[in-house]
Amino acid sequence: MIQSIERSSAVLRLLAAGPDRLRVKEIADALGLPKSTAHSILRTLEHVGFAEQDPRTARYRLGRGLTELGKAGLDVNELRSRALDWADTLAARSVESVRIGALQSGSARVVHHVFRPDDTTQSMDNGLIIPAHATSLGKVLLAYDAPAADAVARAGLDAYTRRTVTNRRALAGSLGEIRAQGWGGAVEEWEMGRAGIAAPLRTFGGLVVGAIGIYGPVERICDSRQRPRPALVELVCATAQSISRDLTGPRS
Amino acid sequence: MIQSIERSSAVLRLLAAGPDRLRVKEIADALGLPKSTAHSILRTLEHVGFAEQDPRTARYRLGRGLTELGKAGLDVNELRSRALDWADTLAARSVESVRIGALQSGSARVVHHVFRPDDTTQSMDNGLIIPAHATSLGKVLLAYDAPAADAVARAGLDAYTRRTVTNRRALAGSLGEIRAQGWGGAVEEWEMGRAGIAAPLRTFGGLVVGAIGIYGPVERICDSRQRPRPALVELVCATAQSISRDLTGPRS
DNA sequence: GACAACGTGCGACATTGTCGCACGCTCGGC
DNA sequence: GCCGAGCGTGCGACAATGTCGCACGTTGTC
Structure with missing residues (x-):
């Protein structure tokens, strides 16, 4: 006790x-x-x-x-505002577009979006709901929310590309791996030619309230073996940790 | 943190x-x-x-x-039922009448009463509201509830005998002493010729939810110097600790 | 205006919470 | 119905963590 x-x-x-x-x-x-x-x-x-x-x-x-x-743990707006600067910095350093997501009623929603610095041909993803099981951002969120993961799996895992994880068991394994390493990647699981790397954002006690990640062309995100580049992974994780430290730092 | x-x-x-x-x-x-x-x-x-x-x-x-x-911490009935047996035992061992009290809306109330074993000329005190500042039971309860102690002191300290504590500062000192030693006594502060010894009942985390004490003639409760007999103090404290252990033990 | 009492912070110690491991058990699948 | 995986639970050893005592600066009170 x-x-x-x-x-x-x-x-x-x-x-x-x-x-x-x-x-x-x-x-x-x-x-x-x-x-x-x-x-x-x-x-x-x-x-x-x-x-x-x-x-x-x-x-x-x-x-x-x-x-x-009784209500949602953390206000999405607060998460957004607190992560703004860090997201900009991450976009600048990684030279990729950055997204921050949170779970809302069981599905992943993009609550903030930073364009890739030297690229203007992008769509604004704010408010967009993205497939939770086929994106790095979504998978990271699911990895720390078992009921949501369950609901998503139960609702059916649509295939967007031939690399989308559609098997429930495989998804569960993927989520376990994400928990083990502290970050998650998705390569061409949603859109061909595009990949993402994401990491969880935590509050007090380690509670995951969101995720942040980068998203871009496979050839820039991954190395020659289609694996996320360690340098970028490190960058994303470090940013996530900084934000988490921020969330647990000054008042809540 | x-x-x-x-x-x-x-x-x-x-x-x-x-x-x-x-x-x-x-x-x-x-x-x-x-x-x-x-x-x-x-x-x-x-x-x-x-x-x-x-x-x-x-x-x-x-x-x-x-x-x-938002409501009262512990149900009075539960406190009563859980302390019943111990109160009987205490009455038998001390050969005095036993009372269990709790604070209700800022004043001390007797929630249980065990007659002195070999004495039938007693009144049933169940439900009785007793002066918190002039009884051992009440003072122990006040010692661990600052707002209540404040309210009582502010409401005015009526004198029942010439030994009743009517000075706020003196009362505060008395309560501090009770906290320091873990029990409280009152000798002829309410009724002349009668004295009491009481100790706090605690739940989880040390939260005081009530008090138990004995009450009887001064010559039986106290020694020749008008001080509570150590043996009786020990008995009351041991009983209180047993009940407290019970309160924190099986489910709440 | 002076004193006492409070809130706050720091540091050292030892208690306490943490972690890894293993046991039974239940649930799900073949 | 059987087997296996995964879960809840308990134990023990370690060391990290919470606890305690003390002292500072301040506030509120007489």
Whole structure:
């Protein structure tokens, strides 16, 4: 039984008990904890949005995160705005178009799109719903959301090219591989001649709330053996990690 | 920032995301955790009532405890039923009457009462509201609930005897002492010639949900120097700890 | 205006949570 | 109906992590 979780639940119950905001000392006394420990728990609870601190009185009360448990975890707009700069940077460094996606009602949706720097003949993909099982972005999202993956597989895996994964078992294996290596690739699974590399975006506790990836011609994305170029993979993963660090960093 | 709390919040978000119940493996994969770790977190969350496991499918979903955060922490009836046997035992061993109390809307209420074994001339105190600042039971409850203590002090500290604590500062000091030693006593603060010894009842994370204590003639409760007899204090504390262990033990 | 009490941060220690592994079991497929 | 894979669960050892004590700077109070 994990001590800190038990304690945090007690803190939440305490905060919920009365309409009054509570001081650190009061909580510490109520639970028989040192001030430091109580403070540490409160900081974490505030960090994840389960508690809030009144900036004026320094007292704590329940946070918005608890009531929002019923809804979608993270606002798509916030994800977008927080990832904007990083996406631009990734596009510049990789010299490819960049997409950020999130799962919405079980399917993958592009929530942000950065054009390839020196290429104007592209379509704006914002808001586009892309096949989750046939793109790197979609597969990464599915890899960390079992129910969605299930729903997609159950709905039927349409073939877009001859390399599209249409076998449920093969898809499950692919998703497992993505989890194992922390990123996912898709080569000509959606459109012939095009490939993508994507990595998950994580919030507190490792919760995946989206994915970011690059998409472009196979000959630029992959090496001679049709495998995603390690340098590009590294770039995508590093960007994803930076965004994740950002998401867990300043307030939520 | 406490890792396990962040992770547990992620688990809760995950459980809240979809209406489907989730498997341990799915949660572990989604957060990038080993199965064991995820399982440990889930067990704890279930333990504190934030998650529930379907006994048939072994899958997890959100628990009732989360939605009940807004209401009183622990049902008084449950506290009563769980403490019944222990209260009887305490009455038998101490040969005194035993009371169990809880805070209700800022004042102390007797939720259970066991008569002194060989004494029939007693009144039934069940449901009785007793002065929180002038009884051992009430003071123990106040010691771990700062807002209630505040409200009581603000409402005015009526004097029932010449030994009743009526000074706010003195009361605060008394409550601090109770926290420090883990039990509280009151000698002729409510009724002349009567004294009490009480200790807190704790749930998960050390949250105080009630108090148990004995009450009787000063000459039996206290030694020659008007101080609570150590043997009785020990008895009360041991009983309180047993009940607390019970409260954190089998399901909530 | 002075004191006390609070919130906050840091560091060292040791407790605690984490991880890897293995056991039974159930579910699904051949 | 049998076999196999995959799951939930439990244990143990390690070391990472949370805990605690202390001290600072500040706020609120008398």
